[in-house]
Amino acid sequence: xxxxxxxxxxxxxxxxxxxxxxxxxxxxxxxxxxxxxxxxxxxxxxxxxxxxxxxxxxxxxxxxxxxxxxxxxxxxxxxxxxxxxxxxxxxxxxxxxxxxxxxxxxxxxxxxx
Amino acid sequence: xxxxxxxxxxxxxxxxxxxxxxxxxxxxxxxxxxxxxxxxxxxxxxxxxxxxxxxxxxxxxxxxxxxxxxxxxxxxxxxxxxxxxxxxxxxxxxxxxxxxxxxxxxxxxxxxxxxxxx
Numbered sequence: 079x080x081x082x083x084x085x086x087x088x089x090x091x092x093x094x095x096x097x098x099x100x101x102x103x104x105x106x107x108x109x110x111x112x113x114x115x116x117x118x119x120x121x122x123x124x125x126x127x128x129x130x131x132x133x134x135x136x137x138x139x140x141x142x143x144x145x146x147x148x149x150x151x152x153x154x155x156x157x158x159x160x161x162x163x164x165x166x167x168x169x170x171x172x173x174x175x176x177x178x179x180x181x182x183x184x185x186x187x188x189x190x191x
Numbered sequence: 192x193x194x195x196x197x198x199x200x201x202x203x204x205x206x207x208x209x210x211x212x213x214x215x216x217x218x219x220x221x222x223x224x225x226x227x228x229x230x231x232x233x234x235x236x237x238x239x240x241x242x243x244x245x246x247x248x249x250x251x252x253x254x255x256x257x258x259x260x261x262x263x264x265x266x267x268x269x270x271x272x273x274x275x276x277x278x279x280x281x282x283x284x285x286x287x288x289x290x291x292x293x294x295x296x297x298x299x300x301x302x303x304x305x306x307x308x309x
């Protein structure tokens with residue numbers, strides 16, 4: 079089964095500074111249709127998760143442009159250009175290319191100020 | 192606006208059963224692919240199962256830890272998704288989220304807490 083590995087697991091940041099989270103998969107996430115099914119989610123404390131990025135680099139509706147996604151194959155990155163207080167929470171990557179066994183989340187990265 | 196409202200969570204003893212419901216609105220439910228995702232206390236997200244839309248036969252897939260114990264179903268006339276959970280274990284404790292698939296998992300409900308304990 080495909081394994082999703084995020085790093086770091088804890089990310090202390092300074093307001094206004096950039097932040098970067100890595101997500102690596104044990105197998106290439108390029109699907110037979112040419113798409114790469116890798117999403118990013120944010121879960122603020124006490125809230126449900128919210129999708130930030132879909133298919134590697136597409137921002138979801140309403141997501142600030144300080145969030146960006148990049149990568150290919152097995153290596154992916156979520157970047158925040160300038161961290162704001164509301165960005166505190168846990169960030170997860172998700173793969174949907176390899177099916178079965180189904181969707182696989184990374185372990186999560188806790189971003190804290 | 193898409194809304195997903197879960198209900199049915201609660202306290203159940205090991206070996207017991209529980210049925211969760213997810214009332215959906217704001218989109219065409221009968222064609223929607225839906226998933227359940229859970230989160231144990233203080234832990235990460237874990238996909239539980241998926242059900243395709245009516246036009247794809249409503250077929251289901253489940254994560255290995257719940258296969259054979261959990262069953263997803265849907266009532267398109269009520270725009271409601273269900274998760275029947277049998278033979279519950281303490282490891283099944285957590286918040287269960289109903290989600291709608293658009294480019295993988297898109298929309299999330301607020302979750303319902305399931306506690307399996309004696």
